[in-house]
Structure formats: C-alpha cells, structure tokens
Amino acid sequence: MYRLLIIFCTFFALLPSPLMAAEETAPPHTDTFIGIACIVIFLISYLFVLGEEFFHLRKSKPVIVAAGLIWLLIGLAYTLDGDSETAAIAFRHNLLEYAELFFFLLAAMSFITTLEERQVFAALRAWLVSCELTLVQIYWATGALAFFLSPVADNLSTALLMGAVVMAVGQHNIRFVAVGCINVVVAANAGGAFSPFGDITTLMVWQKGVIEFSGFFALFIPSAVSWLVPAVLMSVAIEKGNPVAERRNEPRRMKRGALPILLLFMLTIMLAVTSHSLLNLPSVLGMMTGLGILKLYGYYLSRFEAHIRDTGHIHNHHIDNLTDITQMKGDHTDVIRRFDIFQVVERSSWDTLMFFYGVVLCVGGLSTLGHLALLSDLIYSTLGATLANSMIGVVSALIDNIPVMFAVLTMQPEMSTNQWLLVTLTTGIGGSLLSIGSAAGIALMGQAQGVYTFYTHLKWSWAIALGYLLSITAHLWINGY
Secondary structure, eight states, X not given: OHHHHHHHHXXXXXXXXXXHHHHHTSOTTTSSHXXXXXXXXXXXXXXXXXXXXXXXXXXXXXXXXXXXXXXXXXXXXXXXXXXXXXXXXXXXXXXXXXXXXXXXXXXXXXXXXXXXXXXHHHHHHHHHHHSOXXXXXXXXXXXXXXXXXXXXXXXXXXXXXXXXXXXXXXXXXXXXXXXXXXXXHHHHHHHHTTSTTTOHHHHHHHHTTSSOGGGGGGGHHHHHHHHHXXXXXXXTTSOSSOOOSOOOSSOOOOOTTHHHHHHHHXXXXXXXXXXXXXXXXXXXXXXHHHHHHHHHHHHHHHHHHHHHHHHOOOOHHHHTTSSOEEEEETTEEEEOOOOOHHHHHHTXXXXXXXXXXXXXXXXXXXXXXXXXXXXXXXXXXXXXXXXHHHHHHHHTTTSOHHHHHHHHHHHOOOOOHHHHHHHHHHHHHGGGGSGGXXXXXXXXXXXXXXXXXXXXXXXXXXXXXXXXXHHHHHHHHHHOO
C-alpha cells in the first residue's frame, strides 16, 4: 500500500496548478464517465500487480482483464457517438504493436532458455566459483560480467546468474552477499540500458524507430557511470581476504550443441538488425527466422540424443553431452529425455509476455481516449523534457518500467534524439533505486531470501541515486540536450 501512496503523491505533485484550463481543451472522452471508469479500472488492476507477492496472484491476470474491460468501454463510447470503426482500428493498431514485440521476445527468450538448458550459464557459474579469487575480485568480476552480459542476455537472467555466483562464493558472509547482490542488480540494469536487447524498454524504443540500433551505444558511458559510482562506494564494505565458503562440485560442462547455438544467437541478432536498418523490415522477421533455424538444429540434436538413447552406444566423451542421465549400471544407461525445442519454449516467461499484452492494451486504450495526450501536455510542457525524463526514471523505481516507457512512446512528445536517449537511460537504470524497482531486484530477493532484502538495498540507495544523477549529467555533457 505504501508504494501506491507514493505513486499517487508523485503523480499529483507533477500536475500543474491550472488543471482546469487544460481540461477545457481535453479530448471528449477524458472527462466522461467512461473515460474516468477506464482510469479507475487500470489503477485497480495495477494495485493487484504491485501487491503480487501479497495476493499471490500472477501480475498478468488483472491487467489482461483490465485491458478487456477498458476496450469494451471504449467500443461502447464510440458506438454511442455513432462511430463504429475508430475503436476497432485503434485496437488492431495496438494489437499489431504487441504482436511484433511478443514474437521478438519469444524468439529471444527461446534462445536464452536453450542456452540455459545446454548448461552454458551453469558452466560459466561453475568456472567462476572454482577460480581462486578474493572477495573483492569476485565482487568486481560479477559486477563487470553482469554489466557486459545484460546487453545480450536480458538483465533478469544475467542478475540471477551472477547472483548465484555471489551466493555460492560468499554464502557464509552475509554482508558480502548483500552488497554483491546490490552490485549485480545495479550492473545488470545499467548494462541493459545501452542495448536494444538488454531490456524490454530499450527494445520498444528501437522497434518504434525512435532511436537507431547504433544510437543506443551513446549511452555506454552514462550507463557505466550509473554502475561504477555506487560500485566503488559499496566496495568499501567488503572485507579483504579470501572466501571461506565451501567449493561446489566439480565444474559442469556444456552440453552438445551449446557453442553452435550461441553462434546462431549472435547471427540471429545480426539478421534482425540488418533487416531493420538496411531493408526497413520489422526486426521480428530476423528473430523469427533465427528461431526457425534453431528449431531445425534442435531437430538434429533430438535425433542424435534419441539415437544414443535407443542404441545404448554411449562412450565417455558422449556422457557430458546428454540431456539427462539418471543411472548407469554396468553397460546399461537410462536416459530420461532427449532435447526438445518445444519444451524449451514452454519454459519461457509466459507470465511476463501476457503481462506485456495487458499493459500494451491498457495504455493503448487510455491513449485512444485521450488521457495520455493530456498527461503529456501537462508533464512535458510544464516541466520541460530534461526534468520530465529525469523524473520518469524515478517513477520507474516505483512502477514497472514497461508501462512507463510504453506510455511515453504512446504520448510521442516532441523531443530530440538525445532526449529520447535520456528517457531510455532513466527508465533503464531508475529501477535500481529500489530493490522492487526492477525484475532483476525482485528475482534476486527471492533467490537470496533473508540476506538481500528491500531494506539492505535501501541502505545503499543514496549511492545508487548519486550514480543515477551523475549518469544523467554525463549523458547531457557527452550527448547534449
């Protein structure tokens, strides 16, 4: 409830005093009963999203219902006005925007999940744990890897991977694990801000055509500043010396096909970028083409492992490449299952994809009614682009950055490219201000329960806020207003 109170206070604080003057020029459906009802429905649904852990209700469910109710009311509003086409056209437009992002994310998630199934990340984690590094070296290594991995893999997967390394090395050192997890969350969010593939928000900006693919790299230094500043300040809390945690089992090896799949992922990203920049085709075309090739390669892997399972001809160099081996008695080996690409796709974050559907349709519906145009005029005309974009990053620490960024993209305020880069930066790194402000932080709180908590993160929020302000300053200094 305290988060909702902060959100409402922040929202009303941004509203200018002459509100009635703005309402006089508002679109016809913003001040009607239906327009107000849609706002109430969206706020109620988002109340359930904010209280996901309290209600034990997946966040996708309330927003999907809210999207349906909002668009039914929109259709009713336009029908009562004698317009039977506008609502349907607007709905299809928003649905098309979601479809492109849905298939893009589905392809990217499938690649990441396949690499996880082939034990690429497990092998990296095991290698880091087995290295003879001090606590300070592990702190900087996990932070740096999180910063440079999240532009390719999403920041959530990167944070979970590096967080597992921090806990494996310093499981008996509570202070190190807490500070190390904060460092990983900040680094993962910062790294995802300068790449279209690092976060859903940057992906939305790129697919919208607001910023070109190469344009995101202008945020590299500001993103690095947002991580390095708090990382240096927090490093003083780490004890000097070697970890005392027990070493895990011997390092895992990657399964058969791991490196070809990793190469295919890189080629798929290149195909998506070139098809979008050179041929002016949607980038989802390249991603889905790469997913199709991955499925064909998955067919080869499944045939190979099925042959090994059926014939029982397993040699020592094949053992590490099999999907699951549970028992070996003499010459007999029982293989549970072979590689299945459809099982890999099933493991994608469907709740996130469905939540994204609800958010896109809800925000698109409010835009159709005219609410976002009114809000854009109130915020950007009153505060100016720089201050407004900086405040939006703070709001993204309280609300999920997906609806925040989609709302800005739907508003389409008149801004320069550097201002679009600024709002991309702030929504990407603003979630680091609080542990609940990003998916990476929420996931790590669940992974390191009782050690990395909301309050342990809050103790270092001042350092993260300093990095946030300095990153904005670095962006305005390097890239201009």
